[in-house]
Amino acid sequence: MKKTCISLTALTSLTLAIMTSCNRPVTEGPAINDLFGVFEIVDSLQLSNATPDFSIGETVRFSCEFSKPVNWTLSIVGLETGSIKRFEDFSSELLPEQVIWYGNCDDVPFFSEEPCQVILSVEGENEEMVAELVVQGVKVYEGIEVANFEDDIPNGALVWHQDGGNMTFELAQDEPLQGNQYFKMGGRVNWDWSLGYIDIPLDLSDVSTDADAFYLNLGVYGGLSGQFATDQYVNILISESDTPFNDNTSNNAADIFGNDTEVYKHQIRPVDWEGWRFFSVKYSDFEVKSEGGNNVREPAEIRGIRLGLQACPFNSGNCPDNANIEARTDLDYVMFTEGTALLEQE
């Protein structure tokens, strides 16, 4: 008994001694005295550039230091457009090498050349730090343009719509997202889901990016006089078919979106807001619509895009409210980007 006790105790002691000899930290985690201590601003909010010209690649870097780690939010608000860019984190410091504004926004509208207010707020604290800056030049987003509708609809594009009521598949100038014109898609069709679409031919054979890093970006306008049709949405088809774009002129618009062609689909559904919103969709997130090809999304093989308006038809009986309302999903600033979504570009 005694011998056993001594042996096992010696063995355990040896193990414990080895454990103790390892460097155990004195503390784990952030200091409680700091976390729960009095909040103070050690260094006030600083901007590296109060008159940035984002069009030539300038940036604004922000710095600030608190007495303890906090949940902070830095908001930049365009005083004319209302555009907003936010940064959030849990830390005791805003480091200029980490908190950098490239002139982009969280959602549309885009910033214009305008004065902006910078507000730094801290969760649980009443104090806010405010600064001002003036955008001297707006950010130029890089990408492969599909349609900006500035001069006209894109070269070779085809527009088709049903013979419904108040069909507006045309360029308009009253409320563009970017520039002076946008493409209006609206109207009322009580017998069919599809109201109309615009087919745009594309040649992206120079693109080498994978579908995982290839984004379709577009602005969508929803609503009409504060109302929007039940289950209205933008139906997006991308074709990789080698079929000639429009050999058969007897059908509705382009030939490359047929059932036997390689087509991928994504829907922005429902469009149940009023005004402009901006969307970025990875090409790899498009689903297979028709299996006419290899079912591998290859950006370089893209030959055309269809942007269509669809809405629940009144005659189906599923959407009685649509009897008295026109569907509307306008489009602007349609662009492919490589690497990141358009609004996340640095």
Added chain:
Amino acid sequence: MKHLLTAILSVGLTPFIWAQELEQSESSRYWLDGFSRTWFTSDALLEEQTSTGAISSGWNLLDLNPHVNPTPALEVFAQVRVLNEFGGFFGQGTQVDVRQLRVSGVVKDKVKFNVGDIYLHQSEFTLHAEEGEVDDGWGHAFEAQRRLVSYENFFVDNRWRMQGAQANVAFRGDRGLERFVIDGYVTRPLGSRQLSEGSYTPDRVLAGITSAAVFQEGWSGQLHHAVLADLPNSGTAEYHVLNPVTHGKIEKQQVWRDISVRWIAEGGGSNHAWRIRDLGNSELDSLYGGKTGAFAGLSGRFVGRDSTWQGYIGYREVDPFFRSAGAQSKRYDFSEGASPSVFPLVGSDEAMRSVSVFDVLSDVTIANQSISATLMPIAPLFENVLPFGRATPNRRGFEAGLRRQSKWMTWKFNGSRFQELTGQGTAEQRTFTNVGVGVEWEPSVSVKRSFRLSAFEKVQHTHRGGSDLEKIDLFTSNFTFSAELELWPQVWVECSGRHAMGRGSEFLNVRSELGELYNFRKIDLDTQAWMTSMGIKHHLSNDVMAQVQWNLWGQDLGVANQSRLMASQLFIVISATL
């Protein structure tokens, strides 16, 4: 009420009768067993919230287990579940699915194996499911609810249910070595999931091997090794866990002054790191957050010659960064995302209430069936000393226990005192004191009727000094009682109760997805939670049991416009082992 019970009984027993007939008609190569349960609850708020009305729910289920023995050494087992929720008609609310599937066998009378859904336990530091917050010292209180939660969540003993393969082989030795066993398993606790068209979570694999040897003169040894790892090529995630754990144990069994003594010396270590994959080129290029931790302990277990008393003493140290996913994963989910099924929203702001005694004991959805790669949130009201069982990291201390049994009475006492090895958020270290006292009285009322009364009180105190901000002083009490009296043959009246009380303050750890402690959440407890139950249990036969209970439960809330939640529940369960 009477009609309702009759209807439920009829629905619950029909499949049972059918299954018995089928079993008799099949040859011995094919046989059936299974389980059938009818469960019904009606929940209602008391006091000021009575306008809400009662909410009823429940189901009928039949778990039918076909066993096929193509050869005497091989068995294919499946569990097919047919479940019909109350309120659903045939085809609506009815689910049929394969709940378990397993192939078991013996190869050449040497190697036993299981493939499919298997229940695994390795050691308390490598793979072990701690009973956790429902533990009450005796295990009798709220037996019906606990059995239901366990069955629905595959809780069997201290085992985790996983999908994979397991095999073991035993050798008989000679001279000094009497027996030698090797046991190994490979499982997949988490399968790859598609998050979007092009992104997937990786497969998570848990594998382990155990070797145990029994020597002469009472000596024996065990060596356990387990590894939890994500397989990077099966997904597109950036971080992949890697957590190997080793546990070695030496035991000596002997008799000293008519007392059977078992001494155990054990130790081991772990590493926990994240392999980072560069999403640009899909290569694993670095390790992040690699931390090692060790543990060691010495304990003794004593049993009196006539087994009327048994006791244990032990000392143990577990490093702050000892991480063992298989042993530290909790059976109950106390994260902020865990939503109680019954009356989850409280107060005028409709805030989510915290998981309480009632939920832990009876809510099927609060239980956790998966292995967590990081430390899960804890509930100090129920357990603050060893929330991750014996493998709780950052503890050093002693524990002791004694159980004494007389003719009608059994006493139980356990106590422990631990201290942190590393302070959290401060150099000051917490000290933990735990005392548990229980008694069970089982007098023989008569030859035919039984009576049992059990009670257990667990008191815990957590203390930390330091500045006013760092100080902790938390006192919790968990009292459980249960009693049952056999009124007539096979008919018992039973009651159970549990009361949890907490006073003081504590800091809860807030960890990142990678398990790093980056913040604390201070909680000030001045709260109570309770549940009581009274009902009748009837064994219709050896295999069929019916229970009807009326439960009353509540908890302090302290949210806007509501300081307390009080609710009642009618609970009916009929179960049949087929």
